[in-house]
Amino acid sequence: MTTDQLHQPLTPSVPLAAHEHGWVVESAHHTSQGRLLYVRCTGCGVRRVDLQDQGDRPPSAISRPTRGLAALGQ
Ligand SMILES: [Zn+2]
Secondary structure: OOHHHHOOOOOOOOOOOOOOOOEEEEEEEEEOOEEEEEEEEOOOOOEEEEEEOOOOOOOEEOOOOEOOHHHHOO
16 A cells, blocks of 8 residues: 555545434424434434433434335325
């Protein structure tokens, strides 16, 4: 490996269309394991389910982002 190879820009590992999702809570309810949050990205519209444990910790995702059946044309 030469020095020039070390200074080449890294190839992006994500497509250019990818972005950091900006989640907003559409609905929420309490369960025995914590607060279940149904969130949607304001940028691309994908949805995800998060679980917020009791306490002040931030929510963690318990589902993958999905566009739902509407995006499949059904
Ligand atoms: Zn998004």
